[in-house]
Amino acid sequence: MVENRPLADFITHLVLVLGVVAIALPIWITFVAASHDEIRMAQAPLPLWPGDQLWVNLKQTLFGEGLSGTETAPVWLMLFNSLFMALMISLGKIGISLLSAFAIVYFKFPFRMACFWMIFITLMLPVEVRILPTFEVVANLGMLNSYWGLSIPLIASATATFMFRQVFLTVPDEMLESARIDGAGPMRFFWDILLPLSRTNIAALFVILFIFGWNQYLWPLLITTDTSMTTIVMSIKQMLEAAEQSPQWNIIMMTALLAMIPPIFVVISMQKLFVQGLTETDK
Amino acid sequence: MLKRVHFPSSPLPYLLVAPQLAITLIFFIWPASQAMYQSFLIEDAFGLGSEFVWFENFQILWEDSHYHAAFWRTAVFSVLVAALSMGFALILAGFAQRVVRGAMFYRTLLIWPYAIAPVLAGALWVFMFNPTLGILPYFLEFVGVTWNHYLNGGQAMALVILAAAWKQVAYNFLFYLAAMQSIPNSVIEAAAIDGAGPGRRFWTIIFPLISPTTFFLLVINMVYAFFETFGIIHAVTQGGPGSSTTILVYKVFNDGFVGLDLGGSAAQSVILMVLVIAMTVVQFRYVERKVEY
Numbered sequence: 001m002v003e004n005r006p007l008a009d010f011i012t013h014l015v016l017v018l019g020v021v022a023i024a025l026p027i028w029i030t031f032v033a034a035s036h037d038e039i040r041m042a043q044a045p046l047p048l049w050p051g052d053q054l055w056v057n058l059k060q061t062l063f064g065e066g067l068s069g070t071e072t073a074p075v076w077l078m079l080f081n082s083l084f085m086a087l088m089i090s091l092g093k094i095g096i097s098l099l100s101a102f103a104i105v106y107f108k109f110p111f112r113m114a115c116f117w118m119i120f121i122t123l124m125l126p127v128e129v130r131i132l133p134t135f136e137v138v139a140n141l142g143m144l145n146s147y148w149g150l151s152i153p154l155i156a157s158a159t160a161t162f163m164f165r166q167v168f169l170t171v172p173d174e175m176l177e178s179a180r181i182d183g184a185g186p187m188r189f190f191w192d193i194l195l196p197l198s199r200t201n202i203a204a205l206f207v208i209l210f211i212f213g214w215n216q217y218l219w220p221l222l223i224t225t226d227t228s229m230t231t232i233v234m235s236i237k238q239m240l241e242a243a244e245q246s247p248q249w250n251i252i253m254m255t256a257l258l259a260m261i262p263p264i265f266v267v268i269s270m271q272k273l274f275v276q277g278l279t280e281t282d283k
Numbered sequence: 284m285l286k287r288v289h290f291p292s293s294p295l296p297y298l299l300v301a302p303q304l305a306i307t308l309i310f311f312i313w314p315a316s317q318a319m320y321q322s323f324l325i326e327d328a329f330g331l332g333s334e335f336v337w338f339e340n341f342q343i344l345w346e347d348s349h350y351h352a353a354f355w356r357t358a359v360f361s362v363l364v365a366a367l368s369m370g371f372a373l374i375l376a377g378f379a380q381r382v383v384r385g386a387m388f389y390r391t392l393l394i395w396p397y398a399i400a401p402v403l404a405g406a407l408w409v410f411m412f413n414p415t416l417g418i419l420p421y422f423l424e425f426v427g428v429t430w431n432h433y434l435n436g437g438q439a440m441a442l443v444i445l446a447a448a449w450k451q452v453a454y455n456f457l458f459y460l461a462a463m464q465s466i467p468n469s470v471i472e473a474a475a476i477d478g479a480g481p482g483r484r485f486w487t488i489i490f491p492l493i494s495p496t497t498f499f500l501l502v503i504n505m506v507y508a509f510f511e512t513f514g515i516i517h518a519v520t521q522g523g524p525g526s527s528t529t530i531l532v533y534k535v536f537n538d539g540f541v542g543l544d545l546g547g548s549a550a551q552s553v554i555l556m557v558l559v560i561a562m563t564v565v566q567f568r569y570v571e572r573k574v575e576y
Contacts, residue, residue, distance in 0.1 A: 008481055012378045019375045020392045023452060026407040027395060029418060033410065045421045096303040103299035106289050115300050122311045123563060125556065126510050132539045132548060133314035133321065141309075153310040156303055176289075186290045215400035217514040222540070233400045237518050240406055249410065256406050263398035271391060275457060 027260075033253035034058075041249040053250065061254040072239075075255060078232040081147075082214055083262070085231060088151035089213030090206055093160050098202075101164035102190055106176070123158035127219055135222050145226040154219060160205055163280055167198045204277030207270050211263045232259040315556065321549035333546070340550035349526065350534070350551075357530040360444060361508030368448035369500055372455030377485055379456075380463040390460060397453035402514030408446035409519045432520065436527030439520045443528050446519060447512045455500050462496040463489060502566045506559065531555060 029048075033041060036051035062075050072078075103109075104116055127134065134153055143149030171194065179189045195202075220231045230238075236259060239252045267274050322340050324333040344350045375393065379386050396404065411419050412432060420430035432439040466489060474484045513532050516522060522529035522537060529537065535555065539548030 005481070008381075012381050015378045016375065016382070016389050019371070019378075020389065023393055023396060023449070026404075026411055026449065027399075029411055030407055042416070046416055046418050048418065096306070099299040100303040103296040107292065107296035107299075108289050109292050109296045112296075115304060118307055118312070119303060122307050125311050125315055126559060130311070130314045130318055130552060130556075131536065132545065132552070133317035134310055136317070137309060137314055152306065156306040156311060161303065186293075186295055211398055215398075215403075217400060217402045217517075218536070233402060236402055236406045240409065240518055247416070249416070252406075253410065256403055260399045260403055263400075264395055267394060267398040268391060271394070274394075275461070278454070278457060279461060 030253045030256055033249050034257045036250055038248050038250050042247060057250050057254045061251050061258065072235055073227045073230050075232065075235075075258065077228065078230055078235050079258060079262075081150075081229060082231040082233060082259070084147055085150045085216065085220070086210050086213035088147060089154050089216070090209035092151060092155040093157045093209050094202055094205060096155060097157055097160035097164055098195075098198075101161050101168055102194065104161075105165055105168040106186065106189075119156075119158050119161050121158075122156050127154065131218065131222060138223055144223050145229050147229075149223050150216075150220055150229070150231075151213070154213070154216065157209075160209070163201065163205060164198065166280075167201050168194065171197055200273070200276070201280065203270075204273040204280060206277075207266055207274045208277040210266055214263050235259075318549045318552045318556070321545055322553045323546075324549075325546045336546075340546045341554075343547065344550055344554070352526070353529050353531055353534050356440075356528075357509065360440070360447075360512075360528075360530055361505050363444050364447045364451065364508040364512070365501060365504035367444065368451040369455050369497070369504060371448070372452050372459050373497075375452075376456050376459035376463055377489070379460055380489075381481070386460070386464075390457070393456050394453045396450045397457075399450060400514060401447070401450060401511055402518045404446050404450040405443070405515035405518035408442060408449070408515075412442055432524075434524060436524050439524060439528050443512070443515055443519050446515050447508060450515075451504060451507055455504070458496055458500055459493065462493040466492050499566070502562055506562055509555075509558065509562075 029046075032047055032050050034057055035054035036047055037053045037056070040047065040051065073081075100115070100119065104112060138144060138149050138153060141149075143152070175193055176189065179193055184192070215233060216231070217233055220229075220234050221237070224230055224234070232255070236252075236256055239255060243249065243252055323335055323337055325336045325339060375389075379389050379393075382389065399407075409432075411417050412430060414420055414431040414433065417430075423430050430438060432442045470488060470492075471484060474488055479487065509530075510532050512530070513536065516528055516530060516533050517536075520528040522533050531551065532555065535548050535551045538544045538551065542548075
């Protein structure tokens, strides 16, 4: 700190604490709602302090019938679907981007720039603006209601390719020269030198992409009609609709809590990698 | 661009880019060109045939007062979301960078919402503002405000703006804090010696120095408000009441999948694509300019 001003310090912490409270309030209320029983959650005003039903609600949500009056998949299955989809998207993106960045940086071949620009264009086409035709393509390929359909169309990523291209460009040329003198072929060089060198970048990118994959909403909503393929994030909307008839807010908010715990856990536990990934991919 | 030393040419690089190019062609280029082609077609009422009509779909949109309204609504929505979340993040980051010990502690507590899916953010807020049970309407009653976003369009808009801005504060905070921490301490100290207080230092030194970050965040937040808020709107209001929260991306979905107006929806997609491309170009020009600093 530049100078000593006790009053300014006090105001600083006051503002920050108020900010944290404002940001945390919706999450806190969700947690509180998930820890009371159904009867308490039907009386206004709703509690602001946690109850003792957290464990009961958790068991009922994970393995119980789910919401009465709705036909949804069990919550544990939806969590598994989300996890599987998030992993396929994040690992798939990292895999294909590593390979194409390697090709673009380390090889000289006809149409290299054409490939580069084609990948660049994908940066500009978020799934929201091309949903209808993409949906038709996936339907024609018979990939509706499958893990492939959930993940493959979201796998191409210009940002990841650019990031790895940036990383590879900082690898000294001498590495390649000495590897070639020692007789290493391109793939050997890729596995034994490039991959280990970009380990932290891969991890940082994984954090971002895992959250991106887990939080997908519109795309899974369109291509899954089979309840056994629904993801946890999608199910919240169905539950909100069901809440108009049977407001079991304790179960709904417990499901919401379960849906946000994995990405929050990833962000908090890998905070350093997360910040690195965020600043690298977006700049 | 290319390494000075590279591998001899072989079929290998084609194999390496093949997976990405295949996915790009099948799921990006082809659907995007389909959208463009469909935007020139009008289907008949039974979906049996379609007619090539050149720009008629665009002309219909151009004259459609609903589309105009959605356009302005989106503009107001995204400007408010960006202003609210960036303003809040700027204040928090400005105070957090004053704290030597504990800045990282506050950061940990403030970045949670980034991890939460937009539709979940919507669910959390719609629960807090539930007209019969919610906590905030209960307190609003004491100050004489009757909250019902199912009936009141203005309140519905306020709710989706709040939820969208809340989710984005974490992201803006991270970038603002990083930008402020990269300002050399000597600059701040020199100003302090010259007698500038904390407020003055913030407005005359820190704020101008982080203006590139502000511009970058403005573009990112606009893109976020345009496209990624679909989940929030779908969960909270479904575009209603009436069409008071129908923003452009929701209208594409609604006209295409619910209203089955394929040509009109495709034309709207094309307009959105042009908007994204424009925003991306703006962002990249800025990035290039920043390199020269």
